[in-house]
Amino acid sequence: MIVEAAPAKLNLALHVRARRADGYHELETLFAFVADGDVVTIDPTGAPGLTLTGPFAAGLSGEGDNLVLRAERLFRARVVDGRPMAILLDKRLPVASGIGGGSADAAATLRALARLEGVAIDDPRLFGCAEALGSDVPACLLGKTALGRGRGELLLPLDGLAALPALLINPGVAVSTAAVFARWDGIDRGPIGQGDPLAAALAGRNDLEPPALALAPVIAEILALLAAQPGVRLARMSGSGATCFALFDTADQRAAAAARVRAAHPWWCLETVLAGQPGVPCRDQAAA
């Protein structure tokens, strides 16, 4: 059995700089990862196919267009040929929610197949597959705090982000990434600052918040609630939404904020920690 964590990614800041002729947008974004996420397991002896489990399995199809199966096909076509595998995807993250779910799953599938076939994790062909699968997949393959440029695939790893307590909230409204980008107002508000990643994030913004709020007004309510919690360092939307996160000074402050949110709203609410790395098991696995 090969078990790979697919940690959720956060965009600590996301600056949209320009529309491109190819339909994508030129970005600068601070990618970071948390200690929880989906889990991809490959059973080399099992019958081929994708099995979905977990709280968000119902939101997905196990058909051929699933990013996990697309990642497997691309790996087999470009890296090491072989027969399809039995893959189990434990879907713990909400779908289409701005924290990388499908991209993280595709990246974890590439890492699992690389381990199975003895391919180095930094093999450039893996990054080639990741880039072809989606703008966030290279960052999820790297799985470390990084500055992303281009459409998100040009990555500069960054050191020095502390393991801060984080709270993630999703209202259960799926937001289309393409629809959010299409509503961006076209104004370049400038680059992300250099130096300490948290300081750069605090001085930065997510330019996709206004267009996402226009499509899903509940996001404004979540951001206001998070920003009002004691001990919050940063409250922001991730990616194209609708998931928002808050970073806290202490785990007690995070727990108190989570308790208040849960008491008042039926939203998905995850208490986790910033700066989880791939290869470090998700919490549940570590406990098992």
Ligand code: C5P
């Ligand atoms: O690359 P990916 O397939 O994940 O992107 C989904 C959609 O998000 C794209 O089709 C595009 O509409 C939008 N997008 C964008 N600029 C980016 C990344 C994504 O416009 N840098």
